[in-house]
């Protein structure tokens with residue numbers, strides 16, 4: 001009989017914690033081929049589309065139950081002037097995308113295009129406002145344009161542009177990376193600017209807006225400290241946090257064909273998300289012991305060198321089993337911190353960084369990360385179970401990270417979902433789980449490759465796809481399974 005190397009005990013938490021569906025959010029910036037020649041091909045394209053947006057992408061994202069989509073940036077947001085993107089397309093001025101490749105865009109994808117797309121997807125829009133190079137009035141006008149049902153200059157303009165009813169956009173980001181591309185501000189200066197913007201944001205729709213302050217970069221705890229100290233908590237709903245799994249900003253390494261050293265270093269960065277949430281959370285607790293102000297990790301994912309031959313400013317990269325590991329582990333971390341993290345946005349949805357969808361002409365492929373998001377979607381709105389895990393370390397060059405990660409939730413019908421990742425590139429993991437109650441049956445799926453570099457390509461779009469996982473042994477409340485090397489598993493259990 002094999003002895004379990006990893007053991008997990010699931011238990012109901014003392015207080016019920018819901019895993020917000022918004023943890024499974026996405027991000028679409030005007031960057032490279034994310035919007036233009038990605039989502040948006042234009043009404044006249046021969047690629048099947050709805051109002052210019054590719055139907056295959058719409059279908060793929062709907063299957064993820066995509067809960068929200070962040071737009072128009074990123075760094076681009078702080079250069080974007082929304083008024084240039086509404087009205088007849090032929091009259092719209094151009095904009096030079098100075099952050100990403102210096103390309104000239106024709107503004108043909110604007111506010112109506114984005115908000116109508118969100119309606120089609122059934123996703124909440126999350127608009128990132130221009131604070132860096134904009135003015136307060138520009139944001140007030142945008143809110144009035146998208147949300148005001150009464151008579152006003154902006155609602156009149158919206159109606160003239162073909163939209164009678166407001167969209168009622170709830171989620172608003174007040175700038176992006178204010179410490180960097182959003183204005184290189186100090187936290188003290190940004191906190192004041194934030195207060196000024198937030199003062200004028202309410203009152204344009206029946207519902208209160210959900211206001212998200214531009215938060216820290218990775219482990220900049222001082223940024224969080226100053227914002228929590230200087231922004232009144234009734235003026236802010238959440239602080240953002242950005243953290244990318246990047247080995248070294250000056251030498252990121254390739255997206256495919258990487259070494260085990262690269263693999264380990266990337267996952268070490270991804271695992272850091274756990275301590276970032278704990279430590280930023282501790283700073284927030286100091287000023288807000290009731291945990292009113294939440295965390296929104298609105299940019300996360302792996303960041304590598306661009307694909308050889310592609311525009312360096314377009315951030316186009318392939319997506320391998322390594323990315324599936326980042327996604328599986330990070331989503332487990334978010335689920336386990338669902339009392340603090342209420343929203344997250346993978347960077348980015350299409351053709352940029354850790355994308356779920358890649359396109360080439362009329363072809364579209366789903367990446368390993370897509371499949372993880374699809375496998376994990378059953379956690380959305382579930383009640384979190386506490387997972388106590390004992391697992392060995394995956395070690396390399398004297399560094400270590402836990403080899404297995406887990407999260408668990410129960411849906412409203414009593415179905416238990418457990419998701420697991422085994423990060424080890426070559427070792428399987430004998431695992432036992434005490435499910436906390438007896439279950440009569442389970443279903444399972446696994447995503448694995450023949451190597452950590454495995455990925456889908458336009459020639460082989462189905463190389464990495466989830467397969468049925470039937471080899472676990474269920475005995476009442478005990479489950480025993482062998483988790484394949486470098487794999488992600490989802491298990492669902494039917495109550496007795």
Ligand code: AHR
Nearest residue numbers: 073074075076176177347
């Ligand atoms: O996601 C790419 C870029 O990364 C975003 O524009 C910016 O916010 C971050 O630095």
